[in-house]
Amino acid sequence: MIETGEGGEHPALELFCIEQATSKGTMTIRQKIGRGAAALAMLIALLATPAGAQVLNSGASTITLNAVLSQAITLTLSANAVNFNLTSGSGSNPGSTAITATTAWTLRPNVGSLKVYAFFSNAASALTDGAGNNIPSADFQISNNGGAFAALTNTVPFGGANAGLLLSTTPILGNNKTGTHNDVMNFNINLVPLPALPAGTYTGTLTIQAQAI
Amino acid sequence: MRTGKFLRIAAVVVVMSCAATLASAQLNSGAQTITLNANLTESLTVSLSANAVNFTLAAGTAANPGSTNVTATTTWVLKPGRTAVGVYAYFGSAAAALTDGVGDNIPSSAFFIANNGGASTALTNTVAFGGANGGLQLANVAITGANKNASRTDVMAFNINLTTLPQLPANTYTGTLNIQAQATP
Numbered sequence: 207m208i209e210t211g212e213g214g215e216h217p218a219l220e221l222f223c224i225e226q227a228t229s230k231g232t233m234t235i236r237q238k239i240g241r242g243a244a245a246l247a248m249l250i251a252l253l254a255t256p257a258g259a260q261v262l263n264s265g266a267s268t269i270t271l272n273a274v275l276s277q278a279i280t281l282t283l284s285a286n287a288v289n290f291n292l293t294s295g296s297g298s299n300p301g302s303t304a305i306t307a308t309t310a311w312t313l314r315p316n317v318g319s320l321k322v323y324a325f326f327s328n329a330a331s332a333l334t335d336g337a338g339n340n341i342p343s344a345d346f347q348i349s350n351n352g353g354a355f356a357a358l359t360n361t362v363p364f365g366g367a368n369a370g371l372l373l374s375t376t377p378i379l380g381n382n383k384t385g386t387h388n389d390v391m392n393f394n395i396n397l398v399p400l401p402a403l404p405a406g407t408y409t410g411t412l413t414i415q416a417q418a419i
Numbered sequence: 420m421r422t423g424k425f426l427r428i429a430a431v432v433v434v435m436s437c438a439a440t441l442a443s444a445q446l447n448s449g450a451q452t453i454t455l456n457a458n459l460t461e462s463l464t465v466s467l468s469a470n471a472v473n474f475t476l477a478a479g480t481a482a483n484p485g486s487t488n489v490t491a492t493t494t495w496v497l498k499p500g501r502t503a504v505g506v507y508a509y510f511g512s513a514a515a516a517l518t519d520g521v522g523d524n525i526p527s528s529a530f531f532i533a534n535n536g537g538a539s540t541a542l543t544n545t546v547a548f549g550g551a552n553g554g555l556q557l558a559n560v561a562i563t564g565a566n567k568n569a570s571r572t573d574v575m576a577f578n579i580n581l582t583t584l585p586q587l588p589a590n591t592y593t594g595t596l597n598i599q600a601q602a603t604p
């Protein structure tokens with residue numbers, strides 16, 4: 207037993223004393239009191255220290271963010287008119303200018319492809335003089351991006367039956383869900399199948415439209 | 420006769436003397452003390468003026484502002500040892516601040532906050548909370564003797580910059596932005 211004065215033992219010293227006494231299998235009331243005082247001192251020390259040392263955090267307040275990138279397909283044309291000087295019975299009656307169709311898109315991940323179509327609303331009268339004489343879509347040809355001329359004789363998602371042509375198909379992959387595509391169209395009217403077409407001014411509307419599917 | 424008168428006077432004197440003695444004596448109890456213990460607990464709270472912000476995105480564009488500003492009001496009651504209060508905005512993950520749930524993400528580096536009219540700044544810092552490189556410190560308030568019990572407001576305007584994400588597919592992207600404060604040390 208180490209005495210520190212009449213007031214009792216110092217807590218730290220008391221712990222030492224308790225260990226000594228316990229090891230001998232005995233513990234006095236004084237030792238028990240001392241052990242309690244030591245424990246209390248340690249508790250106070252533990253409570254006092256963190257208050258000054260630890261940061262104080264608020265709760266986390268959340269803001270839910272909801273951002274929508276909508277699907278979009280836009281198609282623009284470099285020009286909106288083409289003229290043809292026709293020669294009766296001739297297979298080659300080219301348009302006055304090529305037209306570039308620029309298709310731009312932002313698509314969802316589940317879209318597989320984007321297709322661009324050219325079509326007339328009526329296969330029998332792609333162009334007409336308004337007096338009953340017509341140039342059918344089968345005699346209107348497009349060469350897309352330098353490819354072969356092809357007549358508009360297919361049924362496509364838009365326009366009249368047998369009055370369309372698929373210009374291009376773009377597979378949509380992971381790297382082009384947002385993208386653009388150009389179709390440069392050259393035009394021709396083949397009058398070989400129309401040897402009896404009378405002279406006149408023939409007008410019509412060719413429509414270019416894209417579809418993602 | 421004279422003896423009797425003397426005795427009466429003496430008796431009166433004695434009685435008055437005793438009375439005077441009794442009147443001047445004081446008797447106090449012991450002082451009983453009451454220990455008073457008042458605890459003002461530390462507190463730090465953040466409240467928001469709104470909990471949702473919508474964005475209408477345009478592919479590849481830099482300016483996609485949020486539908487509304489959000490004001491964060493931070494209120495504190497601190498112990499004397501505190502020296503600063505920081506307010507932070509952060510995401511759980513820098514790589515996927517917002518996601519469409521199918522692998523397409525808007526990172527925190529494309530998410531911007533303009534606080535209290537300041538410059539629009541991306542959440543690219545590692546702060547006290549959230550994912551690495553997914554945060555931004557909105558404010559740092561020095562705590563002095565005059566503001567141990569105070570509040571401040573942070574008015575946040577949001578923007579998503581898609582110029583760095585030209586291939587982001589169309590979809591709905593959702594995420595959670597956290598606002599949290601910390602008093603130090």
